[in-house]
Amino acid sequence: MSLGLTSTGLEVPEPVAAQLRQDDVAARLVRKDATLWGPDAENEAAIRLGWLDLPASSRSLVTQLAQLRSELVAEGLDRVVLCGMGGSSLAPEVICRTAGVPLVVLDTTDPGQVADALTDLARTVVVISSKSGGTVETDSQRRAFLAAFAEAGLDEQAIGSRFVVVTDPGSPLAETAAAMGARAVFLADPTVGGRYSALSAFGLVPSALAGADVAALVDDAEELAERLADPGSAAMELGIALGAAFRTGRDKLALAEAGETPVQGFGDWAEQLIAESTGKEGRGILPVVLESPEAPGGSAPDVLLALVGAQAPAPGPSIGVTGPLGAQFLGWEYATAVAGRILGINPFDQPNVTESKENTQAILGAGLPDEQPMATIGAVEIRATRGLLDGVDLSSHDGLSLAMDALLAAVPTRGYLAVMAYLDRVRDARAGELRAALARRIEHAVTFGWGPRFLHSTGQYHKGGPQVGVFLQVTGAYGPDLPVPDQPYTFGTLQAAQAAGDRKALADRDRPLLHLHLTDRAAGIGQLLTILR
Incomplete structure (x- = not known):
């Protein structure tokens, strides 16, 4: 069984597909034609197309x-x-x-x-x-x-x-x-x-x-690879769907797995592929990983819903991508390369990924910044950038709720809210519930990433994509720290420096950011979820 694609309610402008056929993109991509993404991308593309050989090699x-x-x-x-x-x-x-x-x-x-x-x-x-x-x-x-x-x-x-x-x-x-x-x-x-x-x-x-x-x-994967030169392959159709959705204003891709699919956790992998490949030069496709097909965040006017492992659900606009995992990997990689051509970007570079890394190294050398909280409410210390909380009475009993309201109100038209949790994704797994809780409150895309993991994924989109993001960073106190052997810092210091480095990268772009530090992780997460619900 190879890759299959269905769609419901998705408008695909004929010029998009016609231009790809006219330019013989399917066959040229299989031949590793590095000119497909323009002269500025040619040098990079020439040394980044080996993935097409992997099913055989x-x-x-x-x-x-x-x-x-x-x-x-x-x-x-x-x-x-x-x-x-x-x-x-x-x-x-x-x-x-x-x-x-x-x-x-x-x-x-x-x-x-x-x-x-x-x-x-x-x-x-x-x-x-x-x-x-x-x-x-x-x-x-x-x-x-x-x-x-x-x-x-x-x-x-x-x-x-x-x-x-x-x-x-x-x-x-x-x-x-x-x-x-x-x-x-x-x-x-x-x-x-x-x-x-x-x-x-x-x-x-x-x-x-x-x-x-x-x-x-x-x-x-090899079974699919044999069909990729066909301009009507499911992988090509998937790339056209992603690019066409972007062209018609649906630049958010909500990824969910069908309940019956054997594929598990695919959204987190596809999130990096799509965000890091397309989020640059002020544009891109923002992946939003949903907990289920029915989870909030899959039906906004700027969202295309993609269901992995089942047919496209009605009423749409949506797509359904079926097939075994090996075909899914290769098919989505191919589709992302095709979408990059439609968007007019280089899908193989990541020009903004190093910025937070460089900030982290500078902070490790100079020491962590001394950032005093604007207020402490229960187990949550509140800090913010860019005047986000100007005029907000944080001294009141519902100051944390007011801070969250201010954050949600800052999301612009066609913008998004990114939750960035520098926590333990096993012990602090409940923090993941923040995405759906926030998505129920606003008509905008809400993403969730564990730090520093997301820095190697959606971090590129945050800095290089359209500057319409609003950010919630959550950090937390930890128990015993661990040294990094033969280095002048601990794991706790490194984690804090990574969070601070990312805050600086976003502040340098004048993006609204609410930083909540949990003095007790379990209690703080519980506070936030209670407020949002």
């Missing part, structure tokens, strides 16, 4: 990974922890959730969540995954596991045997892996960008080691 990995998994299981190493961010972690998480196999995904700097991952070490093998080899979160996690294994009594050789590394050729991590004596090192295709890497070593290595059937994933 990744097949050689399958046998290697099956052998490695057998060796690990025979040694009692059946707990796989993946340390990676963005494109290095989102696809494996979807693959393993869909397959129903356990994978611990560590894509955070939260001290509590990191500490929880540093347990059960006798059964643990760690996959360190970073395309650049210099991702600060992943390097910090690697250092923490090295120290934890040493503290558990393993010698240097035994410690090295607990690590599997995935990176690009020539990256600093490739050298580090050799120095560590890592058990296995997988060098990925450098012509594949992170968010297009689901079917590469970045997606397949941790998934296969956790027990997922990656051979079937590749088979399903």
Whole structure:
């Protein structure tokens, strides 16, 4: 079964599809024609189209990974922890959730969540995954596991045997892996960008080691790959639908999974692919991951609803995308590249992603900013930027509610509200309920992201896309902190610096931001949900 697309109530202007056919886009994309996105994008596109080959080229990995998994299981190493961010972690998480196999995904700097991952070490093998080899979160996690294994009594050789590394050729991590004596090192295709890497070593290595059937994933993708030169393929039609929706004013894409679909967690992966690929030069498609097809936020005038795993629901405008996970990965990647041509942007760069990272490094060097709260109500400290709370009486008993009202009122026409939670996404999972609670209050798109994870995803759209975003940042006090071995900072300091760096990037764009710091996380989340409900 390959990819299928249905639509309901979606207006597709004939010139959009006709121009793509006239320009022979389907065949040219399969031939890796780097001129498809204009002269400014040509150099980047020329070295970023390797993902089209992955259904065939990744097949050689399958046998290697099956052998490695057998060796690990025979040694009692059946707990796989993946340390990676963005494109290095989102696809494996979807693959393993869909397959129903356990994978611990560590894509955070939260001290509590990191500490929880540093347990059960006798059964643990760690996959360190970073395309650049210099991702600060992943390097910090690697250092923490090295120290934890040493503290558990393993010698240097035994410690090295607990690590599997995935990176690009020539990256600093490739050298580090050799120095560590890592058990296995997988060098990925450098012509594949992170968010297009689901079917590469970045997606397949941790998934296969956790027990997922990656051979079937590749088979399903290859079946679709054989049809991609056809201008009437479902992948092309999906790209046309995304671009046409944008052209007709529906620049928000609400992603939901059908209740009966075996695909689990797909929205988080597609969110990065679409937001980071299209959110630049003041335009883009904003993905909004819904908790269910009926969740609030899927029916605003500027929203197209996309249902993964079922037919397009009525009355629309909506699309339905069916097919197995391997075909979904390749089909959405292809469609995003096509949509990039319709939008007139380069779908392979991410010009604004480094900004928050650079801010973080500067803050780590200079020290965390001294930002006094404007008020403290219960377990919530309130801070804000850009005059957001001017005239708001925060001293009243309902000051927090008034602050939230001011935030919601600041969302402009065709704007959106982004909730950014620098918390533990396991222990503080209830914070995720804030998205739907806020979406019930306004007729605007509301997104939710765990920090710093979203910095490698929607963070590009926040800075490079249309400047109509309003932001709610939630941070929280934590219990025991953890040092980052051989670094002058802790995980708690790094997390706080990342949040502060992102606040600065948004403040520099004069975007409204409400920063709520929870002195008690559980109590503070409960306060916020009570107010919103």
